[in-house]
Amino acid sequence: MGTTDADRAAILGRLEEIFSSPANSLGASSVDSFGEAKAIAASTSDKEYFKLTGSANATSFSKLTLLHECPRKYELEGLRASSRDEAAERTQTNVDFAFGHAVGSGIQTYGATGNLVAAQFAAFLAWKMPWDAEKTDKSGKPVGKSLALALYAVEKFQEFRRLELGEYDVLRLPDGRPATELSFAVDTQNGFFHFGHIDTVLQHRTTKRLAVWEGKTSGKDSVTDADFANSYQALGYSVVLDAISEQLGLPGQEYEVLYITYSSKSREFMILPFTKNRSQRAEWLQDLLLNHAMIKQYRELNFFPKRGNSCINQWGRQCQWFGNCQMRNESLFPGVELRRIDRAIDLKSIDFHFTLEQLIASQRNRALTI
Numbered sequence: 001m002g003t004t005d006a007d008r009a010a011i012l013g014r015l016e017e018i019f020s021s022p023a024n025s026l027g028a029s030s031v032d033s034f035g036e037a038k039a040i041a042a043s044t045s046d047k048e049y050f051k052l053t054g055s056a057n058a059t060s061f062s063k064l065t066l067l068h069e070c071p072r073k074y075e076l077e078g079l080r081a082s083s084r085d086e087a088a089e090r091t092q093t094n095v096d097f098a099f100g101h102a103v104g105s106g107i108q109t110y111g112a113t114g115n116l117v118a119a120q121f122a123a124f125l126a127w128k129m130p131w132d133a134e135k136t137d138k139s140g141k142p143v144g145k146s147l148a149l150a151l152y153a154v155e156k157f158q159e160f161r162r163l164e165l166g167e168y169d170v171l172r173l174p175d176g177r178p179a180t181e182l183s184f185a186v187d188t189q190n191g192f193f194h195f196g197h198i199d200t201v202l203q204h205r206t207t208k209r210l211a212v213w214e215g216k217t218s219g220k221d222s223v224t225d226a227d228f229a230n231s232y233q234a235l236g237y238s239v240v241l242d243a244i245s246e247q248l249g250l251p252g253q254e255y256e257v258l259y260i261t262y263s264s265k266s267r268e269f270m271i272l273p274f275t276k277n278r279s280q281r282a283e284w285l286q287d288l289l290l291n292h293a294m295i296k297q298y299r300e301l302n303f304f305p306k307r308g309n310s311c312i313n314q315w316g317r318q319c320q321w322f323g324n325c326q327m328r329n330e331s332l333f334p335g336v337e338l339r340r341i342d343r344a345i346d347l348k349s350i351d352f353h354f355t356l357e358q359l360i361a362s363q364r365n366r367a368l369t370i
Helices: 005-020 028-043 047-053 061-069 071-083 095-113 116-126 147-164 232-247 278-301 356-368
Strands: 134-136 142-146 168-170 180-187 193-204 210-218 255-263 268-276 352-355
Touching: 028 095, 028 116, 047 193, 061 071, 061 232, 061 278, 095 116, 095 134, 095 142, 095 147, 095 168, 095 180, 095 193, 095 210, 095 255, 116 147, 142 147, 147 255, 147 268, 180 232, 180 356, 193 232, 210 232, 232 255, 232 268, 232 278, 232 352, 232 356, 278 356, 352 356
Parallel strands: 180 352, 210 255
Antiparallel strands: 134 142, 168 193, 180 193, 193 210, 255 268
């Protein structure tokens, strides 16, 4: 029998009472760490943010990836998001997502607080599955993804952080918050808004330069440069980081994006650092505008082509739209109109707002300081 919502609420309520008490044996600093643990865990499933990215004139890394895989699926997913509460649907998860969120929340909390108890509590909070859920392969053999193993990963991160990230601290924002799960919006001034989440921003203790920490979990034994070196996501982060750095009055020139990956198979952390130079960041801005132009063209033609090589993904799972994607939109989603965003500057779930003009100006200003 799985854990009910009432059971979960009771357990979390009691833990909050214990951790929040100034009289607990962990000390006052742990009360603060506990608060940050709760905030970091909650930010991994920000319903308001995901509701925004479901709008017709909003793009994100995941949405553009979908566009490149199959434009027709991109169109249908947009209609689905407008017809239903996508934010609520995202609370429905599986063991893969639960494991990734738990490990991510835990190691981010440890990076920000250095408190293992708070870090494992964040992982515990982020696990949105029955406590005993565990992923198995087709033969029923466990593949290394469970709450217990997520907590184990967080514990292993202590030594990894000391060895690989010892020269960095998690950046603290002007309001005192750790720079984890930072959300940003870019008004590209062409009718679209681009949204993103930066896992964690680090600051070098000596040079004060910033770096992006992008966390991943993988079922592979190891990862290589080819997995992430040309990531569109990482390039976008470096462009936005340039503007954030300028706002905070910090030095900026070339940025490192540090991919920190945990293998559920080998149960080890790996780090792959990539430096993003100025010409690469300019390419990202150009590519983003080209993607928006492509979406506009598809809509004007009322034709989003299908890509047959995406009907079955790399894990052998069939696309949910297969067999129906040839139907008319009016038949699949009668009366549904695509949601749109008019303004992003007032959105409370966004930490940083930029216009395309501001990002370009930031790039030019930084170039003059080299």
